[in-house]
Amino acid sequence: MANDSFSDGVFPEIDEFLDGIEDKNGALIPTLHKAQEAYGYLSKEVQHYIAQKLQISNAKVYGVATFYSLFSLEKRGRYRINVCMGTACYVRNAEKVLKEFAKELDIDVKQTTSDDLFTLDSVRCVGACGLAPVVMVNDKVYGRVGTADIKGIIKDTEEERCGR
Secondary structure (H helix, E strand, O other), rough: OOOOOOOOOOOOOHHHHOOOOOOOOHHHHHHHHHHHHHHHHOOHHHHHHHHHHHHOOHHHHHHHHOOOOOOOOOOOOOOOEEOOOOOHHHHOOHHHHHHHHHHHHHHOOEEOOOOOEEEEEOOOOOOOOOOOOOOEOEEEEOOOHHHHHHHHHHHHHHHHHOOO
């Protein structure tokens, strides 16, 4: 059981989600997904709250949250740029693409820009090998990306944010 005690309502999205689930057994992963969707990442406080609500240990919540690469324990930008580093992408210069994104955004891999707009990361494989190298910005897929495309992808994303 969690050491910290929270009052109901501290994380209303989690409460609402869990209120709709009759059997809480097996609800950890869906609850983590919902919390990350609502709050952007799984802070220690959110993890402890989920542990308390599901009556499981903090260690179990943390273990699941760190096991799956889909979950983030750190605040991420509004736009998550993931460069595929699977074999097909890698042999088609995905590493150069990743380095160019880092240079253009002035951050390292797994970091977020100071304006909280972009987080840069790499992923093992997105399953679009025919489009290698592949970049995903949130759910949007860019195929056959070269270093010359990076500025345009960033610009398109910023314009999309502004509704242009």
